[in-house]
Amino acid sequence: MRRTTEDWGLFSTLEDLDFEDDLALMSRTHQQTYGQQVGLRISTKKTETMTLNVELPAPAKVNGEELCQTDNFIYLGSIIKPEGGTKEDIHSRLDKARGVFREMNNIWRSAQYSTSTKLKLYQSCVVSTLLYESECWRITETDLTKLQPFHTICLRRILRIFWSKKVTNEDLLSRCKKGDMSTIITKRRWRWIGHVLRKGPQSTTRTALHCTPEGKRKRERQKT
Incomplete structure (x- = not known):
């Protein structure tokens, strides 16, 4: 090579x-x-x-x-397409994160674990699966509307907050001491950029950061 x-x-x-x-x-x-x-x-x-x-x-x-x-x-687990592949990648990550959350149902329902422990397991197992390589996603508002509901639904199930209990998403995130998906992804991106900028000038990662593909991307039509 x-x-x-x-x-x-x-x-x-x-x-x-x-x-x-x-x-x-x-x-x-x-x-x-x-x-x-x-x-x-x-x-x-x-x-x-x-x-x-x-x-x-x-x-x-x-x-x-x-x-x-x-x-x-x-x-390496990410979908690559001529258009970028972010939408397909998000759909794939959501399916995988749902599977991980479903496999841990016994933990969410158990009274042996504290809420703090459950939230730590959620962060390390479910969120890490959902946002794998999200630092390189080209996120739109539509994408966030898919990620955010999954995040809040998982937290409500962990805290056993059912539909009859009127708790806003803001109060939910405050109780769990979690940010919304936009904030979480932004923090992950800043950490990744800091990691890249600390590398040497000939690092492949820094080359990828400034890489400009040849040609022009097709302009997306706005829906009316």
Whole structure:
């Protein structure tokens, strides 16, 4: 990978994402030259290509075999799409967080654990699952209207506040000493930015922070 990225100029333009056996290559002109020299082979059955800002993409081939085209892929648990993939990622994270919360129903109903302990478990297990990689989401008001109700419903069930008890969301968050989803995500973003800025100037993470993809994003139509 070091020999390959020397030709790409990694520290001026982000060209690859790699983690153990998961590898995402982003390039217009990259030719596979070093992999076979060190005994690496590309599996055409497991490899897919995705193009950005190209109306008629030319097929990519490896050893004469054409690679399959895709409009999305999952990298380290996040959904990547030409449009960004935030909406799909949020939908996926909500499903996973609901599953985690459901699996812990016995804890929420138990009288053996204090409310403080339950809230700590909720924060460490459910919220961390829900907001995984939320620092990079392009959040809209519509997205927040999906995240916030899940957050308040979970807290009401933990505190056993049912519909007959008239408790506002503000009072609920105050009792739990929790912020709303907008505040929580904002804090996570500031912590992430601080972590990135403390890295060296040649860090891949800092390169990604200032990365500007080529082409133009399609303008979204406003609904009337």
